[in-house]
Amino acid sequence: MVETYGFRKLLEGKVDVENFKLGLKILANSGICSGCKAEIKEKPEEDRCQIRQCCSSKGFDLCNECPRFPCNLLKSNPGVIKFHCIENLIEIKQKGIEHWINKQWKQYIN
Numbered sequence: 001m002v003e004t005y006g007f008r009k010l011l012e013g014k015v016d017v018e019n020f021k022l023g024l025k026i027l028a029n030s031g032i033c034s035g036c037k038a039e040i041k042e043k044p045e046e047d048r049c050q051i052r053q054c055c056s057s058k059g060f061d062l063c064n065e066c067p068r069f070p071c072n073l074l075k076s077n078p079g080v081i082k083f084h085c086i087e088n089l090i091e092i093k094q095k096g097i098e099h100w101i102n103k104q105w106k107q108y109i110n
Contacts, residue, residue: 064093
């Protein structure tokens with residue numbers, strides 16, 4: 001992502017880019033959640049994440065597209081709670097993904 005999407009330019013001078021890339025690689029291979037879009041399988045039933053299985057099997061890109069959002073599966077997941085995913089998904093639904101991404105860049109990168 002750093003190279004493909006030009007994030008290097010955004011990160012240079014703010015963080016050690018190579019160390020950042022190494023950290024991302026370590027996180028991607030760790031046992032913690034790698035993110036909603038990080039490990040999507042061709043067959044949702046093979047995915048290790050029940051939330052991604054559910055969302056994918058229904059043909060949704062994000063859980064907030066589901067009429068049952070926010071469901072008990074989301075409400076009871078410790079990672080979802082810790083990282084305020086429901087609140088983020090509500091904001092994405094109300095204001096759009098582009099707005100949310102821009103807000104994240106301003107908040108965490110700038």
